Amino acid sequence: MSTGKPSANAISGSHPFAARRSMNQLTNKLFTGIVWLIGICTILFIIALLYTILQKGLPQLDWGFLYGEPSEIEEGGGIGPVLFNSFYVLFISLIISIPLGMASGIYLAEFAPANKFIAFIRICVEGLASVPSIIFGLFGIVLFVESLDLGLTVIGAAISLAFLNLPVLTRVTEEAIRSVPQEMKQASFALGSTHLQTIRRVLIPVALNGIITGICLVAGRAFGESAVIILTGGVTSSGVMWDFNPLDPGATLAVHLWYVQSEAIVPDARLIAEKSAAVLVFIVLMINIVFRVPMWLNARKMR
Template structure:
Protein backbone atom coordinates (compact mmCIF):
# COMPACT_ATOMS: atom_id res chain seq x y z
CA UNK A 1 0.00 0.00 0.00
CA UNK A 2 1.51 3.29 -1.10
CA UNK A 3 1.88 6.11 1.39
CA UNK A 4 0.38 9.46 0.42
CA UNK A 5 2.90 12.23 -0.13
CA UNK A 6 1.92 15.44 1.65
CA UNK A 7 3.24 18.84 0.69
CA UNK A 8 3.26 22.00 2.71
CA UNK A 9 1.15 24.59 0.89
CA UNK A 10 2.85 27.40 2.85
CA UNK A 11 6.43 26.46 1.85
CA UNK A 12 8.30 29.32 0.16
CA UNK A 13 9.44 28.26 -3.32
CA UNK A 14 11.97 31.15 -3.41
CA UNK A 15 13.80 30.24 -0.18
CA UNK A 16 16.60 28.52 -2.07
CA UNK A 17 17.07 31.52 -4.35
CA UNK A 18 17.13 33.88 -1.36
CA UNK A 19 19.95 31.97 0.30
CA UNK A 20 21.87 31.94 -2.98
CA UNK A 21 21.35 35.69 -3.38
CA UNK A 22 22.57 36.28 0.19
CA UNK A 23 25.69 34.26 -0.59
CA UNK A 24 26.32 36.27 -3.77
CA UNK A 25 25.75 39.53 -1.89
CA UNK A 26 28.25 38.60 0.82
CA UNK A 27 30.76 37.43 -1.77
CA UNK A 28 30.42 40.66 -3.76
CA UNK A 29 30.71 42.77 -0.59
CA UNK A 30 33.86 40.91 0.41
CA UNK A 31 35.42 41.42 -3.03
CA UNK A 32 34.61 45.16 -3.00
CA UNK A 33 36.03 45.61 0.51
CA UNK A 34 39.17 43.67 -0.40
CA UNK A 35 39.79 45.67 -3.57
CA UNK A 36 39.11 48.93 -1.74
CA UNK A 37 41.59 48.10 1.02
CA UNK A 38 44.22 47.07 -1.53
CA UNK A 39 43.81 50.30 -3.50
CA UNK A 40 43.92 52.47 -0.36
CA UNK A 41 47.00 50.61 0.87
CA UNK A 42 48.66 51.10 -2.52
CA UNK A 43 47.94 54.84 -2.48
CA UNK A 44 49.29 55.29 1.04
CA UNK A 45 52.31 53.17 0.19
CA UNK A 46 53.03 55.27 -2.88
CA UNK A 47 52.69 58.50 -0.89
CA UNK A 48 54.98 57.11 1.79
CA UNK A 49 57.67 56.15 -0.74
CA UNK A 50 57.59 59.63 -2.29
CA UNK A 51 57.47 61.61 0.95
CA UNK A 52 59.81 59.57 3.16
CA UNK A 53 62.98 60.52 1.24
CA UNK A 54 62.25 64.15 0.48
CA UNK A 55 60.02 65.56 3.20
CA UNK A 56 62.46 65.23 6.15
CA UNK A 57 65.21 66.97 4.15
CA UNK A 58 63.22 70.09 3.28
CA UNK A 59 64.59 73.43 4.43
CA UNK A 60 63.56 77.03 3.94
CA UNK A 61 66.70 77.62 1.88
CA UNK A 62 65.60 74.88 -0.50
CA UNK A 63 62.03 76.17 -0.79
CA UNK A 64 63.03 79.79 -1.43
CA UNK A 65 66.51 79.35 -2.91
CA UNK A 66 67.49 79.82 -6.55
CA UNK A 67 68.08 76.77 -8.74
CA UNK A 68 71.70 75.97 -9.56
CA UNK A 69 72.93 74.57 -12.87
CA UNK A 70 76.43 73.55 -11.71
CA UNK A 71 76.92 73.88 -7.96
CA UNK A 72 75.21 71.70 -5.37
CA UNK A 73 72.61 72.99 -2.94
CA UNK A 74 70.24 74.68 -5.37
CA UNK A 75 66.65 75.47 -4.43
CA UNK A 76 63.24 75.56 -6.11
CA UNK A 77 62.03 79.06 -5.20
CA UNK A 78 61.34 80.53 -8.67
CA UNK A 79 59.91 77.29 -10.04
CA UNK A 80 57.57 76.94 -7.07
CA UNK A 81 56.42 80.54 -7.51
CA UNK A 82 55.87 79.97 -11.24
CA UNK A 83 53.78 76.89 -10.46
CA UNK A 84 51.34 78.90 -8.35
CA UNK A 85 51.46 81.87 -10.74
CA UNK A 86 50.63 79.81 -13.83
CA UNK A 87 47.99 77.86 -11.91
CA UNK A 88 46.34 81.12 -10.86
CA UNK A 89 46.34 82.47 -14.44
CA UNK A 90 44.89 79.27 -15.84
CA UNK A 91 42.09 79.06 -13.24
CA UNK A 92 41.18 82.75 -13.63
CA UNK A 93 40.63 82.10 -17.34
CA UNK A 94 39.21 78.56 -17.26
CA UNK A 95 36.73 78.76 -14.36
CA UNK A 96 34.47 81.58 -15.67
CA UNK A 97 34.62 80.38 -19.29
CA UNK A 98 34.10 76.73 -18.36
CA UNK A 99 31.19 77.48 -16.03
CA UNK A 100 29.58 79.80 -18.60
CA UNK A 101 29.87 77.18 -21.33
CA UNK A 102 28.52 74.45 -19.04
CA UNK A 103 25.56 76.61 -17.96
CA UNK A 104 24.78 77.43 -21.58
CA UNK A 105 24.83 73.76 -22.65
CA UNK A 106 22.69 72.74 -19.68
CA UNK A 107 20.12 75.55 -19.66
CA UNK A 108 20.05 77.50 -22.90
CA UNK A 109 21.36 75.33 -25.75
CA UNK A 110 18.68 73.80 -27.99
CA UNK A 111 18.48 70.03 -28.23
CA UNK A 112 19.60 69.54 -31.83
CA UNK A 113 22.34 67.80 -33.79
CA UNK A 114 24.66 70.81 -33.75
CA UNK A 115 24.70 71.02 -29.94
CA UNK A 116 25.11 67.25 -29.77
CA UNK A 117 28.14 67.57 -32.03
CA UNK A 118 29.49 70.34 -29.80
CA UNK A 119 29.15 68.09 -26.75
CA UNK A 120 31.03 65.31 -28.54
CA UNK A 121 33.81 67.77 -29.40
CA UNK A 122 34.03 68.97 -25.79
CA UNK A 123 34.22 65.39 -24.53
CA UNK A 124 36.90 64.63 -27.11
CA UNK A 125 38.98 67.65 -26.09
CA UNK A 126 38.72 66.60 -22.45
CA UNK A 127 40.52 63.35 -23.30
CA UNK A 128 43.13 64.79 -25.67
CA UNK A 129 46.74 64.33 -24.44
CA UNK A 130 48.20 67.44 -22.87
CA UNK A 131 51.07 67.57 -25.34
CA UNK A 132 48.57 68.46 -28.09
CA UNK A 133 47.63 71.61 -26.17
CA UNK A 134 51.34 72.30 -25.79
CA UNK A 135 51.81 72.11 -29.56
CA UNK A 136 48.82 74.41 -29.98
CA UNK A 137 50.43 76.85 -27.54
CA UNK A 138 53.66 76.82 -29.54
CA UNK A 139 51.78 77.55 -32.76
CA UNK A 140 49.77 80.35 -31.15
CA UNK A 141 52.19 82.14 -28.81
CA UNK A 142 55.65 81.28 -30.11
CA UNK A 143 55.10 81.24 -33.85
CA UNK A 144 52.03 83.46 -34.46
CA UNK A 145 52.35 86.12 -31.72
CA UNK A 146 56.13 85.59 -31.43
CA UNK A 147 56.31 86.26 -27.68
CA UNK A 148 58.51 83.24 -27.00
CA UNK A 149 58.32 80.83 -24.09
CA UNK A 150 56.55 82.80 -21.35
CA UNK A 151 54.43 82.47 -18.25
CA UNK A 152 51.52 84.02 -20.14
CA UNK A 153 51.65 81.37 -22.86
CA UNK A 154 51.90 78.58 -20.30
CA UNK A 155 48.97 79.88 -18.24
CA UNK A 156 46.64 80.32 -21.22
CA UNK A 157 47.60 76.93 -22.65
CA UNK A 158 46.80 75.30 -19.31
CA UNK A 159 43.46 77.12 -19.33
CA UNK A 160 42.73 75.58 -22.75
CA UNK A 161 43.64 72.19 -21.30
CA UNK A 162 41.25 72.56 -18.35
CA UNK A 163 38.40 74.28 -20.18
CA UNK A 164 36.71 71.16 -21.67
CA UNK A 165 36.81 69.35 -18.32
CA UNK A 166 35.24 72.26 -16.46
CA UNK A 167 32.60 72.64 -19.16
CA UNK A 168 31.50 69.03 -18.90
CA UNK A 169 31.63 68.99 -15.10
CA UNK A 170 29.52 72.14 -14.86
CA UNK A 171 26.96 70.90 -17.36
CA UNK A 172 26.55 67.50 -15.72
CA UNK A 173 26.41 69.01 -12.22
CA UNK A 174 23.61 71.39 -13.19
CA UNK A 175 21.72 68.65 -15.04
CA UNK A 176 21.90 66.51 -11.89
CA UNK A 177 19.91 69.09 -9.90
CA UNK A 178 16.30 67.85 -9.41
CA UNK A 179 13.86 69.49 -11.81
CA UNK A 180 11.49 70.11 -8.91
CA UNK A 181 13.94 72.67 -7.48
CA UNK A 182 13.98 74.58 -10.75
CA UNK A 183 10.18 74.44 -11.05
CA UNK A 184 9.79 75.66 -7.47
CA UNK A 185 12.05 78.62 -8.19
CA UNK A 186 9.98 79.59 -11.22
CA UNK A 187 6.80 79.12 -9.23
CA UNK A 188 8.04 81.67 -6.67
CA UNK A 189 8.43 84.24 -9.45
CA UNK A 190 12.19 84.02 -10.00
CA UNK A 191 13.62 84.76 -13.43
CA UNK A 192 15.78 82.28 -15.30
CA UNK A 193 18.93 84.15 -14.29
CA UNK A 194 17.88 84.23 -10.64
CA UNK A 195 17.04 80.53 -10.77
CA UNK A 196 20.50 79.72 -12.13
CA UNK A 197 22.40 81.94 -9.70
CA UNK A 198 20.38 81.28 -6.53
CA UNK A 199 19.09 77.74 -7.00
CA UNK A 200 20.95 75.68 -9.60
CA UNK A 201 24.53 76.80 -8.95
CA UNK A 202 24.32 76.48 -5.12
CA UNK A 203 22.72 73.04 -5.49
CA UNK A 204 25.40 71.88 -7.94
CA UNK A 205 28.29 73.58 -6.16
CA UNK A 206 29.74 70.35 -4.77
CA UNK A 207 30.19 68.84 -8.22
CA UNK A 208 31.58 72.06 -9.71
CA UNK A 209 34.13 72.56 -6.92
CA UNK A 210 35.19 68.92 -7.22
CA UNK A 211 35.85 69.48 -10.93
CA UNK A 212 37.84 72.64 -10.17
CA UNK A 213 39.85 70.71 -7.58
CA UNK A 214 40.69 68.00 -10.13
CA UNK A 215 41.82 70.41 -12.84
CA UNK A 216 43.80 72.49 -10.33
CA UNK A 217 45.76 69.46 -9.18
CA UNK A 218 46.31 68.39 -12.77
CA UNK A 219 47.45 71.86 -13.81
CA UNK A 220 49.89 72.16 -10.89
CA UNK A 221 51.58 68.88 -11.81
CA UNK A 222 51.49 69.37 -15.58
CA UNK A 223 54.82 69.38 -17.38
CA UNK A 224 54.32 68.71 -21.12
CA UNK A 225 52.33 71.90 -21.77
CA UNK A 226 54.74 74.01 -19.69
CA UNK A 227 57.85 72.66 -21.39
CA UNK A 228 56.48 73.53 -24.83
CA UNK A 229 54.94 76.92 -23.98
CA UNK A 230 56.82 78.32 -20.96
CA UNK A 231 60.24 76.67 -21.26
CA UNK A 232 62.51 74.79 -18.88
CA UNK A 233 64.22 77.80 -17.29
CA UNK A 234 63.28 80.71 -15.06
CA UNK A 235 64.28 84.36 -15.03
CA UNK A 236 66.69 83.65 -12.16
CA UNK A 237 64.80 85.95 -9.78
CA UNK A 238 62.68 84.82 -6.87
CA UNK A 239 59.79 87.29 -7.05
CA UNK A 240 59.44 87.83 -10.79
CA UNK A 241 55.78 88.42 -11.72
CA UNK A 242 56.39 89.44 -15.32
CA UNK A 243 54.03 87.60 -17.66
CA UNK A 244 56.71 87.49 -20.35
CA UNK A 245 59.41 85.80 -18.27
CA UNK A 246 60.33 82.12 -18.78
CA UNK A 247 57.99 80.01 -16.69
CA UNK A 248 59.52 76.68 -15.70
CA UNK A 249 57.38 75.15 -12.96
CA UNK A 250 58.19 72.70 -10.18
CA UNK A 251 57.07 69.70 -12.27
CA UNK A 252 59.31 70.82 -15.16
CA UNK A 253 62.22 71.40 -12.78
CA UNK A 254 61.73 67.92 -11.35
CA UNK A 255 61.87 66.41 -14.83
CA UNK A 256 64.91 68.49 -15.76
CA UNK A 257 66.86 67.65 -12.61
CA UNK A 258 66.08 63.97 -12.92
CA UNK A 259 67.02 63.66 -16.60
CA UNK A 260 69.29 66.52 -17.70
CA UNK A 261 70.97 68.15 -14.68
CA UNK A 262 74.69 67.63 -14.01
CA UNK A 263 74.80 68.76 -10.37
CA UNK A 264 76.08 66.23 -7.87
CA UNK A 265 72.98 66.28 -5.65
CA UNK A 266 70.49 65.94 -8.50
CA UNK A 267 68.92 62.84 -6.96
CA UNK A 268 68.38 64.55 -3.60
CA UNK A 269 66.91 67.63 -5.29
CA UNK A 270 64.54 65.41 -7.26
CA UNK A 271 63.39 63.62 -4.10
CA UNK A 272 62.72 66.87 -2.26
CA UNK A 273 61.02 68.45 -5.27
CA UNK A 274 58.77 65.39 -5.68
CA UNK A 275 57.83 65.58 -1.99
CA UNK A 276 56.93 69.27 -2.32
CA UNK A 277 54.92 68.60 -5.48
CA UNK A 278 52.88 65.81 -3.89
CA UNK A 279 52.38 67.78 -0.66
CA UNK A 280 51.12 70.87 -2.52
CA UNK A 281 48.70 68.82 -4.64
CA UNK A 282 47.32 67.25 -1.47
CA UNK A 283 47.07 70.70 0.10
CA UNK A 284 45.19 72.04 -2.94
CA UNK A 285 42.69 69.21 -2.66
CA UNK A 286 42.27 69.91 1.07
CA UNK A 287 41.74 73.64 0.54
CA UNK A 288 39.11 73.04 -2.14
CA UNK A 289 37.30 70.67 0.22
CA UNK A 290 36.68 73.48 2.72
CA UNK A 291 33.97 75.17 0.56
CA UNK A 292 32.37 71.74 0.07
CA UNK A 293 32.18 71.17 3.84
CA UNK A 294 30.79 74.67 4.41
CA UNK A 295 28.21 74.25 1.65
CA UNK A 296 27.16 70.85 3.03
CA UNK A 297 26.73 72.25 6.55
CA UNK A 298 24.76 75.22 5.21
CA UNK A 299 22.37 73.04 3.16
CA UNK A 300 21.73 70.69 6.11
CA UNK A 301 20.48 73.47 8.37
Protein backbone atom coordinates in the same frame (compact mmCIF):
# COMPACT_ATOMS: atom_id res chain seq x y z
CA MET B 1 -10.96 19.46 7.39
CA SER B 2 -7.83 21.55 7.73
CA THR B 3 -5.00 20.21 9.90
CA GLY B 4 -3.13 23.55 10.08
CA LYS B 5 -0.13 22.20 8.20
CA PRO B 6 1.03 23.69 4.85
CA SER B 7 0.33 21.55 1.86
CA ALA B 8 3.04 19.86 -0.14
CA ASN B 9 2.46 22.23 -3.03
CA ALA B 10 2.98 25.26 -0.75
CA ILE B 11 6.20 23.79 0.59
CA SER B 12 7.52 22.92 -2.84
CA GLY B 13 6.53 26.37 -4.11
CA SER B 14 8.43 28.13 -1.36
CA HIS B 15 11.67 26.24 -1.94
CA PRO B 16 12.69 28.00 -5.20
CA PHE B 17 12.03 31.41 -3.67
CA ALA B 18 14.01 30.56 -0.55
CA ALA B 19 16.87 29.15 -2.61
CA ARG B 20 16.89 32.22 -4.84
CA ARG B 21 16.84 34.54 -1.85
CA SER B 22 19.71 32.66 -0.22
CA MET B 23 21.70 32.84 -3.47
CA ASN B 24 21.05 36.60 -3.76
CA GLN B 25 22.23 37.16 -0.20
CA LEU B 26 25.38 35.14 -0.86
CA THR B 27 26.05 37.07 -4.08
CA ASN B 28 25.49 40.36 -2.30
CA LYS B 29 27.92 39.45 0.50
CA LEU B 30 30.49 38.22 -2.02
CA PHE B 31 30.22 41.40 -4.10
CA THR B 32 30.41 43.59 -0.98
CA GLY B 33 33.51 41.73 0.17
CA ILE B 34 35.19 42.15 -3.22
CA VAL B 35 34.41 45.87 -3.27
CA TRP B 36 35.79 46.30 0.25
CA LEU B 37 38.92 44.33 -0.65
CA ILE B 38 39.57 46.39 -3.79
CA GLY B 39 38.91 49.63 -1.92
CA ILE B 40 41.24 48.74 0.95
CA CYS B 41 43.99 47.60 -1.45
CA THR B 42 43.67 50.84 -3.43
CA ILE B 43 43.86 52.98 -0.30
CA LEU B 44 46.86 51.06 1.01
CA PHE B 45 48.61 51.41 -2.34
CA ILE B 46 48.02 55.17 -2.37
CA ILE B 47 49.22 55.53 1.22
CA ALA B 48 52.33 53.47 0.47
CA LEU B 49 53.06 55.54 -2.64
CA LEU B 50 52.64 58.84 -0.78
CA TYR B 51 54.76 57.60 2.12
CA THR B 52 57.52 56.48 -0.23
CA ILE B 53 57.67 59.89 -1.90
CA LEU B 54 57.21 62.07 1.17
CA GLN B 55 59.48 60.23 3.60
CA LYS B 56 62.47 60.67 1.28
CA GLY B 57 62.09 64.40 0.70
CA LEU B 58 60.13 66.07 3.51
CA PRO B 59 62.65 65.42 6.34
CA GLN B 60 65.41 67.07 4.29
CA LEU B 61 63.49 70.23 3.40
CA ASP B 62 64.57 73.65 4.64
CA TRP B 63 63.66 77.24 3.88
CA GLY B 64 66.84 77.71 1.89
CA PHE B 65 65.72 75.04 -0.55
CA LEU B 66 62.21 76.47 -0.86
CA TYR B 67 63.42 80.03 -1.45
CA GLY B 68 66.77 79.40 -3.11
CA GLU B 69 67.51 79.75 -6.82
CA PRO B 70 68.08 76.63 -8.95
CA SER B 71 71.70 75.82 -9.70
CA GLU B 72 72.94 74.46 -13.01
CA ILE B 73 76.38 73.25 -11.83
CA GLU B 74 76.93 73.67 -8.10
CA GLU B 75 75.14 71.59 -5.53
CA GLY B 76 72.71 73.02 -3.00
CA GLY B 77 70.33 74.74 -5.42
CA GLY B 78 66.75 75.57 -4.48
CA ILE B 79 63.36 75.73 -6.16
CA GLY B 80 62.17 79.24 -5.24
CA PRO B 81 61.52 80.76 -8.71
CA VAL B 82 60.04 77.57 -10.21
CA LEU B 83 57.81 77.08 -7.17
CA PHE B 84 56.52 80.63 -7.55
CA ASN B 85 55.99 80.06 -11.28
CA SER B 86 53.91 76.97 -10.47
CA PHE B 87 51.44 78.99 -8.41
CA TYR B 88 51.55 81.93 -10.83
CA VAL B 89 50.78 79.78 -13.88
CA LEU B 90 48.10 77.88 -11.96
CA PHE B 91 46.44 81.11 -10.81
CA ILE B 92 46.32 82.62 -14.30
CA SER B 93 45.04 79.40 -15.85
CA LEU B 94 42.23 79.08 -13.28
CA ILE B 95 41.27 82.75 -13.66
CA ILE B 96 40.75 82.05 -17.37
CA SER B 97 39.29 78.55 -17.32
CA ILE B 98 36.87 78.70 -14.37
CA PRO B 99 34.59 81.50 -15.68
CA LEU B 100 34.64 80.16 -19.25
CA GLY B 101 34.16 76.54 -18.17
CA MET B 102 31.29 77.34 -15.82
CA ALA B 103 29.58 79.60 -18.35
CA SER B 104 29.88 76.94 -21.06
CA GLY B 105 28.56 74.21 -18.75
CA ILE B 106 25.61 76.33 -17.62
CA TYR B 107 24.76 77.18 -21.23
CA LEU B 108 24.82 73.53 -22.30
CA ALA B 109 22.73 72.49 -19.30
CA GLU B 110 20.14 75.29 -19.27
CA PHE B 111 20.03 77.22 -22.53
CA ALA B 112 21.33 75.04 -25.36
CA PRO B 113 18.58 73.60 -27.61
CA ALA B 114 18.29 69.83 -27.93
CA ASN B 115 19.46 69.42 -31.52
CA LYS B 116 22.17 67.59 -33.43
CA PHE B 117 24.52 70.57 -33.46
CA ILE B 118 24.57 70.81 -29.64
CA ALA B 119 24.98 67.02 -29.43
CA PHE B 120 27.99 67.35 -31.74
CA ILE B 121 29.39 70.12 -29.50
CA ARG B 122 29.08 67.85 -26.46
CA ILE B 123 30.92 65.08 -28.29
CA CYS B 124 33.69 67.53 -29.18
CA VAL B 125 33.98 68.73 -25.58
CA GLU B 126 34.17 65.16 -24.30
CA GLY B 127 36.78 64.37 -26.93
CA LEU B 128 38.89 67.38 -25.94
CA ALA B 129 38.69 66.36 -22.29
CA SER B 130 40.48 63.10 -23.15
CA VAL B 131 43.09 64.55 -25.53
CA PRO B 132 46.69 64.06 -24.29
CA SER B 133 48.16 67.18 -22.75
CA ILE B 134 51.05 67.26 -25.20
CA ILE B 135 48.57 68.11 -27.97
CA PHE B 136 47.63 71.29 -26.11
CA GLY B 137 51.34 71.99 -25.74
CA LEU B 138 51.82 71.71 -29.50
CA PHE B 139 48.84 74.02 -29.99
CA GLY B 140 50.45 76.48 -27.59
CA ILE B 141 53.69 76.40 -29.58
CA VAL B 142 51.84 77.18 -32.81
CA LEU B 143 49.81 79.99 -31.23
CA PHE B 144 52.18 81.72 -28.81
CA VAL B 145 55.70 80.79 -29.94
CA GLU B 146 55.28 80.85 -33.71
CA SER B 147 52.17 82.90 -34.59
CA LEU B 148 52.41 85.57 -31.87
CA ASP B 149 56.21 85.28 -31.58
CA LEU B 150 56.16 85.54 -27.78
CA GLY B 151 58.63 82.78 -27.16
CA LEU B 152 58.48 80.49 -24.13
CA THR B 153 56.56 82.52 -21.55
CA VAL B 154 54.45 82.28 -18.41
CA ILE B 155 51.37 83.63 -20.16
CA GLY B 156 51.67 81.12 -22.99
CA ALA B 157 51.95 78.25 -20.52
CA ALA B 158 49.03 79.53 -18.43
CA ILE B 159 46.65 79.97 -21.37
CA SER B 160 47.62 76.57 -22.76
CA LEU B 161 46.83 75.04 -19.36
CA ALA B 162 43.50 76.90 -19.39
CA PHE B 163 42.70 75.28 -22.76
CA LEU B 164 43.60 71.92 -21.22
CA ASN B 165 41.28 72.46 -18.26
CA LEU B 166 38.38 74.07 -20.11
CA PRO B 167 36.71 70.90 -21.52
CA VAL B 168 36.83 69.15 -18.13
CA LEU B 169 35.33 72.12 -16.31
CA THR B 170 32.62 72.45 -18.96
CA ARG B 171 31.52 68.83 -18.66
CA VAL B 172 31.72 68.81 -14.86
CA THR B 173 29.64 71.98 -14.59
CA GLU B 174 27.04 70.72 -17.04
CA GLU B 175 26.64 67.40 -15.24
CA ALA B 176 26.52 69.10 -11.83
CA ILE B 177 23.78 71.49 -12.98
CA ARG B 178 21.81 68.65 -14.57
CA SER B 179 21.99 66.62 -11.36
CA VAL B 180 19.97 69.23 -9.45
CA PRO B 181 16.44 67.88 -8.88
CA GLN B 182 13.90 69.41 -11.24
CA GLU B 183 11.52 69.95 -8.33
CA MET B 184 13.85 72.59 -6.88
CA LYS B 185 14.05 74.38 -10.19
CA GLN B 186 10.28 74.30 -10.69
CA ALA B 187 9.71 75.52 -7.14
CA SER B 188 11.96 78.50 -7.82
CA PHE B 189 9.98 79.36 -10.94
CA ALA B 190 6.73 78.95 -9.02
CA LEU B 191 7.91 81.55 -6.49
CA GLY B 192 8.39 84.06 -9.30
CA SER B 193 12.14 83.80 -9.82
CA THR B 194 13.56 84.45 -13.26
CA HIS B 195 15.76 81.92 -15.02
CA LEU B 196 18.90 83.87 -14.10
CA GLN B 197 17.84 84.12 -10.45
CA THR B 198 17.12 80.40 -10.39
CA ILE B 199 20.58 79.65 -11.76
CA ARG B 200 22.31 81.97 -9.30
CA ARG B 201 20.36 81.17 -6.15
CA VAL B 202 19.25 77.57 -6.64
CA LEU B 203 21.15 75.62 -9.29
CA ILE B 204 24.70 76.84 -8.63
CA PRO B 205 24.52 76.57 -4.79
CA VAL B 206 23.08 73.05 -4.98
CA ALA B 207 25.57 71.98 -7.66
CA LEU B 208 28.50 73.76 -6.02
CA ASN B 209 30.04 70.62 -4.52
CA GLY B 210 30.28 68.95 -7.91
CA ILE B 211 31.68 72.10 -9.53
CA ILE B 212 34.31 72.54 -6.80
CA THR B 213 35.30 68.90 -7.17
CA GLY B 214 35.95 69.52 -10.88
CA ILE B 215 37.96 72.65 -10.11
CA CYS B 216 39.97 70.70 -7.54
CA LEU B 217 40.77 67.99 -10.09
CA VAL B 218 41.90 70.40 -12.81
CA ALA B 219 43.90 72.49 -10.30
CA GLY B 220 45.84 69.46 -9.11
CA ARG B 221 46.36 68.30 -12.68
CA ALA B 222 47.53 71.75 -13.79
CA PHE B 223 49.96 72.12 -10.88
CA GLY B 224 51.62 68.82 -11.71
CA GLU B 225 51.51 69.22 -15.49
CA SER B 226 54.85 69.17 -17.30
CA ALA B 227 54.37 68.43 -21.02
CA VAL B 228 52.39 71.61 -21.74
CA ILE B 229 54.78 73.76 -19.70
CA ILE B 230 57.91 72.36 -21.36
CA LEU B 231 56.56 73.18 -24.81
CA THR B 232 55.08 76.61 -24.02
CA GLY B 233 56.91 77.88 -20.92
CA GLY B 234 60.34 76.30 -21.32
CA VAL B 235 62.60 74.51 -18.84
CA THR B 236 64.14 77.60 -17.27
CA SER B 237 62.90 80.50 -15.17
CA SER B 238 63.98 84.11 -14.87
CA GLY B 239 65.87 83.28 -11.67
CA VAL B 240 63.99 85.97 -9.74
CA MET B 241 61.88 84.82 -6.82
CA TRP B 242 58.89 87.17 -7.21
CA ASP B 243 58.82 87.71 -10.95
CA PHE B 244 55.32 88.75 -12.07
CA ASN B 245 56.32 89.47 -15.67
CA PRO B 246 54.08 87.17 -17.78
CA LEU B 247 56.54 87.31 -20.69
CA ASP B 248 59.41 85.70 -18.80
CA PRO B 249 60.17 81.94 -19.06
CA GLY B 250 57.65 79.85 -17.14
CA ALA B 251 59.31 76.65 -15.92
CA THR B 252 57.36 75.17 -13.02
CA LEU B 253 58.23 72.75 -10.23
CA ALA B 254 57.06 69.73 -12.24
CA VAL B 255 59.26 70.77 -15.16
CA HIS B 256 62.19 71.40 -12.83
CA LEU B 257 61.73 67.94 -11.34
CA TRP B 258 61.83 66.37 -14.80
CA TYR B 259 64.85 68.47 -15.81
CA VAL B 260 66.86 67.66 -12.67
CA GLN B 261 66.10 63.96 -12.93
CA SER B 262 66.95 63.64 -16.64
CA GLU B 263 69.20 66.49 -17.81
CA ALA B 264 70.90 68.25 -14.89
CA ILE B 265 74.57 67.72 -14.12
CA VAL B 266 74.58 68.96 -10.51
CA PRO B 267 76.14 66.48 -8.06
CA ASP B 268 73.08 66.36 -5.79
CA ALA B 269 70.54 65.95 -8.59
CA ARG B 270 68.91 62.93 -6.95
CA LEU B 271 68.50 64.72 -3.62
CA ILE B 272 66.98 67.76 -5.34
CA ALA B 273 64.60 65.49 -7.26
CA GLU B 274 63.48 63.73 -4.08
CA LYS B 275 62.84 67.00 -2.25
CA SER B 276 61.10 68.52 -5.28
CA ALA B 277 58.84 65.48 -5.63
CA ALA B 278 57.92 65.67 -1.95
CA VAL B 279 57.05 69.36 -2.25
CA LEU B 280 55.02 68.73 -5.40
CA VAL B 281 52.99 65.89 -3.86
CA PHE B 282 52.49 67.79 -0.60
CA ILE B 283 51.17 70.90 -2.39
CA VAL B 284 48.80 68.84 -4.55
CA LEU B 285 47.43 67.27 -1.36
CA MET B 286 47.04 70.74 0.18
CA ILE B 287 45.21 71.96 -2.93
CA ASN B 288 42.71 69.14 -2.54
CA ILE B 289 42.22 69.92 1.16
CA VAL B 290 41.84 73.67 0.56
CA PHE B 291 39.21 73.11 -2.13
CA ARG B 292 37.32 70.76 0.21
CA VAL B 293 36.74 73.53 2.74
CA PRO B 294 34.10 75.38 0.60
CA MET B 295 32.42 72.01 0.00
CA TRP B 296 32.13 71.35 3.73
CA LEU B 297 30.85 74.88 4.38
CA ASN B 298 28.32 74.58 1.55
CA ALA B 299 27.15 71.19 2.81
CA ARG B 300 26.54 72.63 6.29
CA LYS B 301 24.75 75.62 4.78
CA MET B 302 22.43 73.41 2.72
CA ARG B 303 21.31 71.35 5.74
